[in-house]
Amino acid sequence: MQILSRKQREIVQREQQILALARPILLRDGYQALSMDRLATQMEYAKGTLYNHFPNKEEIVAALAIESLELRRKMFERAALLSSQSRERMMAIGCACELYATSCAEHFAIEQLLRNAIIWEKASEKRQTLIRTCELRAMGVVAGVVRDAVASGDLQLPGMTAEEFVFGFWALTYGSHALMASSPSLPDIGVNDPLRSIRYHGWTLMNGYGWHPQITFADSDRYMNGLVERIMTDVTS
Amino acid sequence: MQILSRKQREIVQREQQILALARPILLRDGYQALSMDRLATQMEYAKGTLYNHFPNKEEIVAALAIESLELRRKMFERAALLSSQSRERMMAIGCACELYATSCAEHFAIEQLLRNAIIWEKASEKRQTLIRTCELRAMGVVAGVVRDAVASGDLQLPGMTAEEFVFGFWALTYGSHALMASSPSLPDIGVNDPLRSIRYHGWTLMNGYGWHPQITFADSDRYMNGLVERIMTDVTS
């Protein structure tokens, strides 16, 4: 623990300022619109100073993505604590996913940006491993719930690791939100309520694996509303 | 039907030449590496000529994406004909998805590129609707299989449209392949065989919806291998 001089504190603070300024630009106008020149002008600093903080534009995006991934992990962790029943915990995480992608759409969008090869590759080794760690920890939370379910006898894994099991739900939720974000014409194709349909698919998948207790579609909507409300109030506080 | 002059045929042909030249660049070195200047040099034409064919860089990507979407649709259509049993037809389409994303990874990558807001927005109205039509038709093929399944009594839709039903499988397969492409470290997270696990998830989802006949994990691997081989040889011919 070192005591920072005024100047040093100023620099640390400025890093936050850069990110705070970059995020809305990125969200409102996209990656192309985020220009280092304009960012510097808005900051009222010279471009060179920006480059003292981040070696390139991509690193700024990566730094923002880390903030987003952290938020999601926290939401997952809270969701996983909302019940003592394994299946409800998993469903709560599903709700957290939905909340994250809808109410925190900015964060989801930045995460998606990072899945672009160019941005990923230009990010520093350090931030790359940091991001991997974030992902690993989020996976750990969900896989933990699955392992608990197996331990308590609520679920039997059919010849795959807990992580492979989780991967299915990850693909389902990530895929649906990515498609929703990039295919605005889903309703024209006949997918009127993609969110609702994905919830059902997630539950049916759990049912398919025999995750106890089974949930019928009759209760599902009512069930969902109660759970979503609880998570809403609890996770986003 | 008009008869084209030599010159006109030359122009049509050149359009193909541009696409044929752009595709490998895009795949090997990514979107950033695709430069209009370099493309023109390689074509041995001036840049202006390129711009006579495509009003901007994004349109080239969109044109390539249309080719890719067409290929996928064709693969879906063939897969849907490989059996008379509804469930096998759906599984065959799943295999086609897997094949498309793995053996035709170039095409899948270009499709993903198009899901980038910047590229999509700069594409012409005409190509945008063309792309939507492609998507609609692919969805139609799969939704058709689902409707046949319902008609034959193999499946009951639980309060959702056939398209919403399909959306789940779309999200599952798209999501998994997108994650695999952008998270090369999946095995480090514990997801050793993502492809195999996604197959299982797809089947379990069908089982969960009670799609007849149910498939147990005991047969699944053997079943899969037989089906995959049949599709491999038939779809990629």
Added chain:
DNA sequence: GACATTTTCTGACGCTCCGTCAATAATCAG
């Protein structure tokens, strides 16, 4: 074939953006 008109082709140009770096200013240590 000669000339006019239309179409196609060309590449220099303006613009924007990224990332660098030598020069300048601010801070610090003794």
Added chain:
DNA sequence: CTGATTATTGACGGAGCGTCAGAAAATGTC
């Protein structure tokens, strides 16, 4: 106060996109 260290600046090189006036080729007309 002064020399050394650290931080800041913005002009610059380089690359890419898209344009457009003028050159070249093709086509039409007599």
